Amino acid sequence: MSILGRDLAVDLGAARTRIYIKRKGIVLDEPSAVLLDRRTGKVIAFGAEAVGDGRGETHWPVSGGLPADAELAQRLVRHFTRKVHWRPYARPRLVMALPGDSTPMARAALHDMAYEAQARDIVLVPQALAAALGAGLPSGDRSGQMIIDIGRHATRVAVLSGDMVVAHGSVPYGGRAMDRAIARLVEREHGLALDEFEAEAAKMRAGAAPRPADGEIVPVHARDPDTGRERVLALPVRLLCEVAAQPAGPIARIAEETVARCPAELAADLGERGAVLVGGGALLPGLGRRLREHLRMPVRPAERPLESVALGLGRCLDHLGLTGRLRSRLT
Structure with missing residues (x-):
């Protein structure tokens, strides 16, 4: 493993990228930004150094957890993984989140980006499951659990049972x-x-x-x-x-539509257990209250909503058996 490199859990977000290392936790939390020279188009800086710098133009190459600009996203991930990796020539295995509404083409783009960033392998975990694990919800619990993930560009809603995503939906309000x-x-x-x-x-x-x-x-x-x-x-x-909190209405509607696609017994569980909010919007007190009023169910923020996906990916990294089960379901 010292030759191959350590395994890394990478939460590639539209706003920020977080990297988790086994037994160390989250070791990197920086903006998913790349600074380009306005005249030459060359990369000047990545991450925190690429924001608020007047030397060039800041680009955000990630949208909805997927590469929007494949080349810049690949260079961003490679920069971040090298920054936290103590062996510059090693090729780490990456554990990353796969959004529930991803197409096969988007999934292939994630694989290509990881390999171009010099990863030796990539394990994809459903983003809703990673968020649920990071929020402290029990793994393998077959009762219905709802995750509302409010990202930079969109909000994703998912209902889980066990380690499976039963239904999901998204709305372009984040x-x-x-x-x-x-x-x-x-x-x-x-x-x-x-x-x-x-x-x-x-x-x-x-x-x-x-x-x-x-x-x-x-x-x-x-x-x-x-x-x-x-x-x-x-x-x-x-x-x-x-x-x-004004986007609460559209978010509640997509949540109701997602519940409607679930079996009756899971919908009944949700009425009792409610939903867990993750992402930046979970920090707004007014949003949770409005969602409770719309959905008529308990709605609570995760303990660490901004870091839930990264912590959940890290939990998969820490427990290789769970990662293996997820790989077998996604491949």
Whole structure:
């Protein structure tokens, strides 16, 4: 194994990539970003160094857990795996998540990307199962379990029984839709422009408040479109949470449609056990409340919602028997 390299669990997200190493946990958590020189198109930087750098243009080569730009995604994964791997010429085995709505072509693209990134092998785990394992749900439990994963570009809903995904659905409302809702609020109420990164930062700061109080505020840096000058606004945390939770309606509808495709006994389990939220949107208090009202079932965030998929992939890495069962079902 010292020659072949260590096994790595790689959560390739549209916003961030996380890498888990056995017995060490998550050792890398960086933006899934690549910085290109505007003139030559050459890569200047990856990850944290590629965001907010005026030397070039930032690209995000991952969408929905899959490569949107195959070459840049491959180079990003290779950079990250080399960064955490202590043997630069070794070829690690990668455990990665496969979104439930993936096509055979998308699955092949993941394989190709991993091998081009110099992995010796790749094991694909259903993303919903990885999220469930990372959220602490028991492996092999045949009772119905619902996972609502709110990613950067989309929200995916899945119902599991045992280690199998029984039904799944997705809707194109995710973290970016929430960010745009906050930016529209600032434009409508104050006539100012709020960029994507500042809107996301405001959302995350609002979500970090355990119980938003009426007087609690979040400062945001907006720009006057006429003068170009920057202004600092104090936005109420409660208002930010309510605005960011607006996609709750479409998410609830796809969740209801997913439940409708399940056997009656699993649907009954869900009414009692409810759903677990993972992803960045799980941090927003207003979203969980709205989903509970729409679905009429318990809805709770995972203990570590941002890291649930990476932790679940790591759990598969730690238990090779589970990984082997998953490989046999996916191949």
